[in-house]
Amino acid sequence: MSAMSHDYADVDPESALKYAVQHIKGDRAQIVEGAIEPVSPTWAHENAxxxxxxxxxxxxxxxxxxxxxxxxxxxxxxxxxxxxxxxVPAELAKTEGALLPDQTLLIVEVTSDSNGDTDRTVKRRRYAEYGAPLYLLVDRQEGACTLFSEPGKLGYTRVEGPYPFGTPVQLPSPFDLTLDTTDF
Structure with a gap:
């Protein structure tokens, strides 16, 4: 019996990696700069x-x-x-597949000991590059919130904060809402 030969020359590595991460059994996972990372937040993280x-x-x-x-x-x-x-808009929330950052109105990342640097640097840069209009970083290790806006290819051009937990954070239009950060 001979082994079957497969030609994988036509396989797009990006698509293959993203397909694989969506089909991991059990916990959810994400890909950050090509590295697969499990997503398993703590209760304190989920609380924020x-x-x-x-x-x-x-x-x-x-x-x-x-x-x-x-x-x-x-x-x-x-x-x-x-x-x-x-x-995201309610209609987009019915999407079965993934959305793009520029389809969001606000993205919030809450840091953990294991991913704080990723949220502070890599995700901030990538969310801006991909047009996410607002990025709220809740940095539990630093005890502060920072709101990034006005995205561009080189990053966010407007930064408000970091504000120590307990300082209200004003979300701009369309939200026009002040977040109480006391219990983060």
Whole structure:
């Protein structure tokens, strides 16, 4: 019996990697600069994300928006992110596949000991490059929140903060909402 021969020359490595991460059994995973990382947040991490979701909830319903942690694809790169929270129009929230960062209105990442540097640098740069209009970094190790806006190919051109936890953070239009960061 002879081994079957396969020609993988036509396989796009980016597509293959993103297909693989979507079919990992068990926990969710993301790809950051080509490295597959499991997504397994702690309760303290989830607490911060949930407090933001609760504060945003009533305003999101008024605006016809939804919040979740669905997959974000960054085409042309080896990145496939699972944000802690992304706000999108209600119609896009019905999408089965991944969305693009420029389809969001707000992305929130909450740092953990294991991924703080990724959220502070890599994801901030990539979200800006891919047009995410607002990026809120909740840095639990530093005890501060920073809001990034006005994205461009070289990064965000507007930075507000870092604000120590307990300092209100004003989210601009369309949210026009002040976040209470006391219990993060």
């Amino acid at each position: 994300a949930d407090l933001i979701r609760e504060q945003l909830g009533p305003r999101l319903r008024e605006l016809g928006l939804r919040a979740g942690s669905g997959n974000l694809d960054l085409p042309g790169s080896s990145n496939w992110y699972v944000p802690d929270l992304a706000v």
